[in-house]
Amino acid sequence: MPNEKHPDVMDRLVSLCKRRGFIFQSSEIYGGTGSVWDYGPLGVELKKNIKDRWWHAMVRARDDIEGLDAAILMHPRVWEASGHVAGFVDPLVDCRNCKKRFRADDPRIKGEPGTPDAQCPSCGMKGTLSAPRQFNLMFKTYMGPVEDTASIVYLRPETAQGIYVNFVNVQQSTRQKIPFGIAQIGKAFRNEITPGNFIFRTREFEQMEMQFFVEPGTDMTWFEYWKEQRMQWHRGLGIDPARLRFHQHTPEELAHYARAAFDVQFDFGGTLGFQEIEGVHNRGDFDLSRHAEYSGKKLEYVDQPNNRRFTPYVVETSVGADRTTLAVLVNGYREESVPGESEGRTVLAIHPSLAPVKAGIFPLVKKDGMPEMAARIAADLRPHFPVFYDEAGAIGRRYRRQDEVGTPFCITVDGQSTSDNTVTIRDRDTLAQDRVSADQLRAALQERLAR
């Protein structure tokens, strides 16, 4: 089903990301690690800018949310309380002939697994597929020298539980009053059977989660508030509002702990289309109650002025840092013709605040003092924001290279520059060139970056 509005750019984007140093396949020289990716020099800056923007919006700019950085390795009882040990499973079937494994709902399987009619999609034998059995998606390892059931620990499949188990510690140390939230950014791991679509679904990924603790009865009001806040945040990244929408979970989709849930979806284009990049969930008191039950500790809020205690409800906002990075890249990717030029260009039209490099600095030609002046300008700007000095090749080619990595401004030192101390600023999106005094350059760029 072709996507009329947004064609599939994924293959070209993957290629650009490798060529220009945004994202590489993990351990590529060894043939890669299954659905794991490394962020290169430009990718790490883009993702860091997104994470810092989230941290500022959710933690530093507010007085009602506290930050946290809980560890990846947690006590194994956490995952019994959360329901992950029993319920975080996918049904798998084995072929007794070729020993391959498949998800029970693999569309290539013909017939009902476990019956004589079922046909293996790999070796083609009939009647060799086992009945489905449950496979837990948590990575497990052993802590300490002995590998036995008592030493099993899991790599966390989500960061949220680190917030719940620290609820009392955070509330008491900060003296926050309800309603308030706890936010964290961190890695999580899921042993997915069918990962894919570049960095969309990976076995190692990074979440930005915030759990907002509220008085029961006010939860739906806060749920609506956070839905709107989070949609605004995605729009603020420069993502086309027409590519963003809410998807409300149907009763069948709702997780057992959820009272209400909406996904923020982005249209990735092509056959992938609209997919979840964030979830906003009203989790009620499920998590704190379960951890209270399993730990034997009171996880309540003490409302001293009113002399009462209660278990808060939780409204969760959970966004993927990798998925948001991918959405920003896909949203910004354009191939277009350039007026008055025979060659077209590829542009990453990403928000200037997210761009890994804020300005390219070029001498028009490699003589007459231009390289010296351009290098001096680059050195002056570098302590304030990331810039890239480039003197190699034709100026048009240097502009194209910066367009392709999303650099919003290019500064050119030309023949006039060395005599009147002016330079040109070229705008990535409008292609307009303004001439400004070199002394005013930093202020001019800062003003443009703040727009």
Place this chain on the structure above:
Amino acid sequence: MPNEKHPDVMDRLVSLCKRRGFIFQSSEIYGGTGSVWDYGPLGVELKKNIKDRWWHAMVRARDDIEGLDAAILMHPRVWEASGHVAGFVDPLVDCRNCKKRFRADDPRIKGEPGTPDAQCPSCGMKGTLSAPRQFNLMFKTYMGPVEDTASIVYLRPETAQGIYVNFVNVQQSTRQKIPFGIAQIGKAFRNEITPGNFIFRTREFEQMEMQFFVEPGTDMTWFEYWKEQRMQWHRGLGIDPARLRFHQHTPEELAHYARAAFDVQFDFGGTLGFQEIEGVHNRGDFDLSRHAEYSGKKLEYVDQPNNRRFTPYVVETSVGADRTTLAVLVNGYREESVPGESEGRTVLAIHPSLAPVKAGIFPLVKKDGMPEMAARIAADLRPHFPVFYDEAGAIGRRYRRQDEVGTPFCITVDGQSTSDNTVTIRDRDTLAQDRVSADQLRAALQERLAR
């Protein structure tokens, strides 16, 4: 052996860190996870400030170092090439009677393990201790649905290998010329048998590593350069220079891959004393050569102007984010008397740029418009830097609370403030109070924070 200069403050620091929300025991409500810690609201900001400062100094402020964020899960061959599968081991002994395990060099073991004379330190039986056998310190897990030797992957025990395997991808995508470096910040995991000393040695920790690729023959010059740079960086964090020193690895201490190695050590005080917080290593061509051999790929640098290829040497700087955080806390921790006051105070004298909260904002009393004016000031400052509004309790107690978490400045709105629009700024270290116009406050604070 008591430390004359710096008494042991660790127990009091651990208590302060929990009470005020710097660092909590992981999964504390379940009895904790072995030597794993969570960073609370103030700790996550302190550690983030340290990491951002490193990233700025090592990546953004330079044009010869590129950033990277490689995944924790890598191809298992990486750890064969690096030598970790064969060599990253500790010798352990078992007691056949009580089934306990110990490091073979555990000082509580009497006699030679494996001989009839050896005595178990736990059950006290003689002759029950096995001969030492090698125990690998890497956490291992299985990727994909089948748990067999073909699906083993490891949690990386260091971030460095993610840089080596990406050397060609980074160099080619950025067109960097030698000498240049690749830097990254990320989690690593070691299944330590004897972790401890709070966040000094933990099973999950965060490294800030930079690998600098140089032409063979220039390596010792760059080694000396990086030794000095890195020592300067630690001093720039405000750490007392007298508590920092170099420790040169003796020939016995040198790792098999190292041509030279110095540790930066910090005096943690008490019996812990001087301990490594950073390592600067000349690793020669060991890593790139091994990965070239194991992957069958060329990992060379092509020096086009001179028409030659070579395998670069590597100078590594590897610093622990957690250890640096602990050093900053220990260095800053002081209990002191206050002139003219009967009660003393506890101060975290940490560098203003690292402080989790830059300013406490207080109304002197809860009336006469002071809370409103103070709250307005807090809201105006919050978008620019983290501030904390507090109106609870006596003003002296509020100052003490901020001293204890390292807040460099306290702003007080008093009776005069509402009439002449001035406030006082109290300096954490000198206790001096200056009166400034509320309109000039943000500039006054920014000027003091930049000192």
